[in-house]
Amino acid sequence: MTQDRTDAPAPAPEAGGGTPAPADDAREGSGLSRRTALGAAGAVAGAAALTAGGFAAGRTAASSPQTSAYDFFGAHQSGIVTPQQDRLHFAAFDITTDSTARVVSLLRRWTEAAARLMAGSELGSGAAGGAYAAPPDDTGEALGLPASGLTITVGFGPGLFDERFGLASRRPDQLIDLPQFSGDTLDERFVGGDLCIQACADDPQVAVHAIRNLSRIAFGDAAIRWAQLGFGRTSSTTREQDTPRNFMGFKDGTANLRAEDTALVDRWVWADASDGQDWMAGGSYLVARRIRILAEIWDRTSLQEQEATVGRTKGSGAPLSGGSEFTAPDFAATGRDDAPLIRPDSHVALAHPSAHGGAMMLRRGYNFTDGADELGRLDAGLFFLAYVRDPREQFVPVQNALSSSDVMTVEYLRTTGSALFAVPRGVAPGSALGAEGAYVGQELFA
Amino acid sequence: MPRPALARPLAATGAALSALALTACVPNASADDEAIAVESTADECKVASTEVPSGTVVFDVTNSGDDVTEFYLLASDGLRIISEVENVGPGITRQLVVQVPAGDYLTQCKPGMTGDGIQAAFTVTDSGEDVFSGDDAELLAAAGEQYLLYVRDQIQTLEDKTDAFLAAYTAGDDDEARALYADARVHWERIEPVAESFGDLDPMMDAREADLAEGESWTGWHRIEKNLWPPAEGYDLTSAEREELADKLAADTADLAARVNAEDFAIDAFQVGNGAKELLDEVAAGKITGEEEIWSHTDLWDFQANVDGASVAYGVLHDVVAESDPALVEELDSRFAELEGLLAQHGSVDEGFVLYTELTDDQIVELARAVDALGEPLSRLTAAAVA
Numbered sequence: 001m002t003q004d005r006t007d008a009p010a011p012a013p014e015a016g017g018g019t020p021a022p023a024d025d026a027r028e029g030s031g032l033s034r035r036t037a038l039g040a041a042g043a044v045a046g047a048a049a050l051t052a053g054g055f056a057a058g059r060t061a062a063s064s065p066q067t068s069a070y071d072f073f074g075a076h077q078s079g080i081v082t083p084q085q086d087r088l089h090f091a092a093f094d095i096t097t098d099s100t101a102r103v104v105s106l107l108r109r110w111t112e113a114a115a116r117l118m119a120g121s122e123l124g125s126g127a128a129g130g131a132y133a134a135p136p137d138d139t140g141e142a143l144g145l146p147a148s149g150l151t152i153t154v155g156f157g158p159g160l161f162d163e164r165f166g167l168a169s170r171r172p173d174q175l176i177d178l179p180q181f182s183g184d185t186l187d188e189r190f191v192g193g194d195l196c197i198q199a200c201a202d203d204p205q206v207a208v209h210a211i212r213n214l215s216r217i218a219f220g221d222a223a224i225r226w227a228q229l230g231f232g233r234t235s236s237t238t239r240e241q242d243t244p245r246n247f248m249g250f251k252d253g254t255a256n257l258r259a260e261d262t263a264l265v266d267r268w269v270w271a272d273a274s275d276g277q278d279w280m281a282g283g284s285y286l287v288a289r290r291i292r293i294l295a296e297i298w299d300r301t302s303l304q305e306q307e308a309t310v311g312r313t314k315g316s317g318a319p320l321s322g323g324s325e326f327t328a329p330d331f332a333a334t335g336r337d338d339a340p341l342i343r344p345d346s347h348v349a350l351a352h353p354s355a356h357g358g359a360m361m362l363r364r365g366y367n368f369t370d371g372a373d374e375l376g377r378l379d380a381g382l383f384f385l386a387y388v389r390d391p392r393e394q395f396v397p398v399q400n401a402l403s404s405s406d407v408m409t410v411e412y413l414r415t416t417g418s419a420l421f422a423v424p425r426g427v428a429p430g431s432a433l434g435a436e437g438a439y440v441g442q443e444l445f446a
Numbered sequence: 447m448p449r450p451a452l453a454r455p456l457a458a459t460g461a462a463l464s465a466l467a468l469t470a471c472v473p474n475a476s477a478d479d480e481a482i483a484v485e486s487t488a489d490e491c492k493v494a495s496t497e498v499p500s501g502t503v504v505f506d507v508t509n510s511g512d513d514v515t516e517f518y519l520l521a522s523d524g525l526r527i528i529s530e531v532e533n534v535g536p537g538i539t540r541q542l543v544v545q546v547p548a549g550d551y552l553t554q555c556k557p558g559m560t561g562d563g564i565q566a567a568f569t570v571t572d573s574g575e576d577v578f579s580g581d582d583a584e585l586l587a588a589a590g591e592q593y594l595l596y597v598r599d600q601i602q603t604l605e606d607k608t609d610a611f612l613a614a615y616t617a618g619d620d621d622e623a624r625a626l627y628a629d630a631r632v633h634w635e636r637i638e639p640v641a642e643s644f645g646d647l648d649p650m651m652d653a654r655e656a657d658l659a660e661g662e663s664w665t666g667w668h669r670i671e672k673n674l675w676p677p678a679e680g681y682d683l684t685s686a687e688r689e690e691l692a693d694k695l696a697a698d699t700a701d702l703a704a705r706v707n708a709e710d711f712a713i714d715a716f717q718v719g720n721g722a723k724e725l726l727d728e729v730a731a732g733k734i735t736g737e738e739e740i741w742s743h744t745d746l747w748d749f750q751a752n753v754d755g756a757s758v759a760y761g762v763l764h765d766v767v768a769e770s771d772p773a774l775v776e777e778l779d780s781r782f783a784e785l786e787g788l789l790a791q792h793g794s795v796d797e798g799f800v801l802y803t804e805l806t807d808d809q810i811v812e813l814a815r816a817v818d819a820l821g822e823p824l825s826r827l828t829a830a831a832v833a
Binding site for chain 2: 179180183294296301302313315318319320321322323324333334335336341374376377400403404411
C-alpha cells in the first residue's frame with residue numbers, strides 16, 4: 001500500500017499505491033532512458049522522478065508495455081500489492097559464503113542495484129561506459145528500454161537461519177519447512193533456497209536483465225539454485241485489473257485479495273511485530289510453487305467435467321451456483337436431486353476462504369512454460385506465488401484440502417517445485433544506500 | 447492407480463445422463479451453427495425461433511430468473527425427452543446441441559426444476575439433410591450391461607490371482623510373488639476407473655508412496671511392491687507385517703468385488719465412454735513415465751491392461767458410434783491397432799513384457815505419441831455415443 005508512484009502528483013484512487021504512470025515521452029527522446037545514474041540514492045530518486053507522467057493509467061494491453069517506474073522505497077517492499085505486471089523472472093539462491101558480513105554486503109549491493117534497476121537506470125558505470133579494458137558494470141540488454149514497471153522483491157529462505165550465520169533464534173515460526181503434500185512430485189531442481197528475488201516487469205527483457213545482473217553481483221556469495229520465468233499473470237492484485245486466465249483456460253484468482261482491500265491486506269498479508277519477530281514487521285511470507293498442468297489430459301476433458309472440476313463456468317467465470325464472475329459462490333445451492341450445483345470436490349469449494357475460516361492469500365502467480373518435456377508434452381503450468389501473513393494458517397490447510405480432495409489438483413496438476421521465503425519490510429524512504437547504507441532485511445542483522 | 451481416487455458419485459452422473467441416453471446422437475456441432483436463444487425466467491420461456499430446418503439444432507439457454515432452471519426439447523406427446531440441459535444457475539447460459547429430424551416438438555423451461563414448466567410448440571421442417579436419429583436407448587443400455595459383465599469378470603479373476611499372489615508373499619516365497627505381481631494387477635488396471643470410483647478403496651489399494659501426505663499410512667499393492675523390489679537394504683518387513691498388508695489387500699479386494707456385484711450397481715453408457723478415455727489418461731499420466739511401478743518397473747503390463755480396458759469400453763459402444771460418427775470409428779480403429787501393434791513389440795500379458803527400464807528413450811517417445819494419437823479421438827467417444 002505504500003507503493004507510491006515515484007512522483008505521485010495525484011494520489012491514485014484508493015489504490016494507495018502503485019497505479020502505473022506512463023513515462024514522459026521526452027524521456028526517450030532526450031536520451032535520459034537508462035542514463036547512468038551517478039552517486040547513490042539521490043541520483044536514483046532523481047532519475048526515477050523523470051519517469052513519472054502524471055495520469056493514472058489502468059492496465060494496458062500487453063503489446064504496449066508499461067513505461068512507469070515504481071518507487072523502490074517504502075514501508076513494504078514493492079512487488080506485493082503493486083498492480084501485477086505481466087512478466088516474471090524469479091530466482092532462488094543458495095548462499096555460498098559462511099560469512100555473515102559477506103551476506104550483509106551482498107544485501108547492500110542488491111539493495112542499491114535494485115533501486116537503480118527499478119528506476120530504469122544503468123548499474124555502476126553503465127553498459128557502454130566505464131573502463132575500456134574492463135567489462136561493463138551493466139550487461140546492457142535493457143539499454144533504451146523504460147523501467148517497465150519493474151519491481152524487485154527480496155526474500156529469505158530457511159537456510160539463512162541455519163548454523164552458518166547465528167540467526168537461528170530470529171527465524172520466524174511462520175517460516176516453516178513446508179510439509180510433504182499428498183501428490184507432490186517435487187523435482188529437487190525446483191525446491192528451496194536461502195534467498196530469493198522476484199523480479200516482475202511488463203517487459204520480459206527488463207525482468208531478465210534484473211535477475212541476470214543481480215546474480216552477477218552475487219557471484220562468490222550466492223548462486224542461483226533454481227529460477228523460473230513466467231509470462232501472463234494469473235492474478236489481479238488491484239480492482240482495476242481484469243481477471244486473467246490460467247493455462248486451464250479458466251479465469252484465475254477471481255476471489256483474490258486486492259490492494260484496495262486495505263483492512264484485509266493488513267489482516268492477511270503484512271506481518272506484525274506481535275507475530276513474534278520484530279524484524280519481520282511490515283513484511284510478508286512468500287509461498288512459491290511450480291505447478292505443472294497435465295495439459296494434454298485436461299484438454300481431452302469434456303466442458304461439463306472441466307466446469308464441474310473448477311466450480312465455475314469457463315466463459316464468464318461465474319460460479320455454477322449462478323450470477324456473474326464476482327457473484328459470491330453459493331455452496332448450498334442445489335439442482336436436480338438436491339445435488340449441489342458447485343461440487344464439494346470442486347476447486348472453488350475447497351479453496352474458498354469460507355472453507356478455511358476466512359483465511360485469504362494475496363496471489364501473484366504467473367503462467368509458465370519451459371517448452372516441452374522429453375515425451376514432447378507441453379511443460380507448462382502455473383507458477384503459484386502467494387503472499388501471506390502466516391503460511392501455517394493461510395496456505396498449509398488450503399493445500400492439504402486441495403491435495404487430498406481437489407479433483408483438479410489430483411487429476412490434472414503436478415507440483416514440481418516448492419519453497420517458502422520470509423520477505424522483510426521495505427527500505428525507508430530517504431535512506432542512503434551504498435557500502436554503509438540501508439538495505440533490505442537490515443533489521444534482521446541489527 | 448497412483449492418485450487417491452476421488453469419489454465421483456456415480457449416482458449423480460447417472461442421473462444427469464439417464465435422459466441423455468434417450469437422445470439422438472450429435473455429430474460435431476460447429477461454432478457456425480446458428481444458436482437459438484432461449485431465455486428462462488420465473489414465468490416465461492422465450493424461444494427466439496419456433497421453426498427451424500431439420501439437422502443440428504443449437505439452443506443457448508440463459509437463465510434470467512432467480513431459481514435454477516432446466517430446458518427440455520420434448521416429443522409432441524410432451525413426455526418423451528429428446529434432449530435437455532439441467533442445473534442452469536441464475537445468470538448462467540448453457541448450450542444444448544441436438545440432432546432433430548422433421549416433426550412437431552415442444553420446448554419446455556422448468557424454473558425451480560419442479561412442476562410442468564412452461565411449454566410451447568416447436569416445429570422442425572424437413573431440410574432434406576440426412577439426420578441421424580436412430581433410437582439408441584436400447585443399444586446404449588445394452589452397452590452398459592455388457593461392460594458391467596466384463597468388469598465383474600475381471601474382478602473375479604483379480605480376486606483369484608490376488609489370493610495366489612498374497613499366498614506366495616506371506617509364505618516368504620518372494621520369487622514366486624514377484625512373478626505373480628504384474629499379472630494379477632492386469633485385472634485391476636483393466637477396470638481401473640470403476641475401482642477408482644470407490645474413493646475410499648482406491649487409496650488403500652493402489653496409492654503410490656508419492657500420493658501420501660505426511661503421516662498417512664500406506665497399504666496396498668505398491669506398499670508390497672516396494673517390499674518385494676526394495677530400492678536398497680533395509681526395507682524388509684516381518685512376517686507379521688506382511689500378514690497385515692496381505693489381509694488388508696485381500697479384504698479390500700473382496701469389498702470391491704462385493705460392491706461391483708451388488709444388484710443395484712450399474713454402469714451407464716456415459717460412464718463406459720468416459721472410462722475409456724480415463725484409461726488412456728492413466729497411461730498418459732503414469733505408465734508412459736514409469737511412475738506407476740517405480741520399484742518393479744512392470745509398467746507395460748499396466749499399460750497393456752489400460753489399453754485392453756479402453757478397447758473393451760470402445761467395443762461395446764462401437765455400433766452406436768459407427769452410426770453417429772463413422773469417421774471417428776475409423777480413426778479409433780486405426781489408432782487402437784497402431785498402439786496395440788507397438789505394445790506387441792515389447793511383449794504380451796501372456797508371455798510377459800520387457801521392463802520399463804529396458805525401453806530406450808526413442809521407444810518411450812514412440813509409445814507416448816501413439817497414446818496421444820489415440821487419446822485425442824478417444825476423448826470424443828462419449829459425446830459421439832450419448833450426447
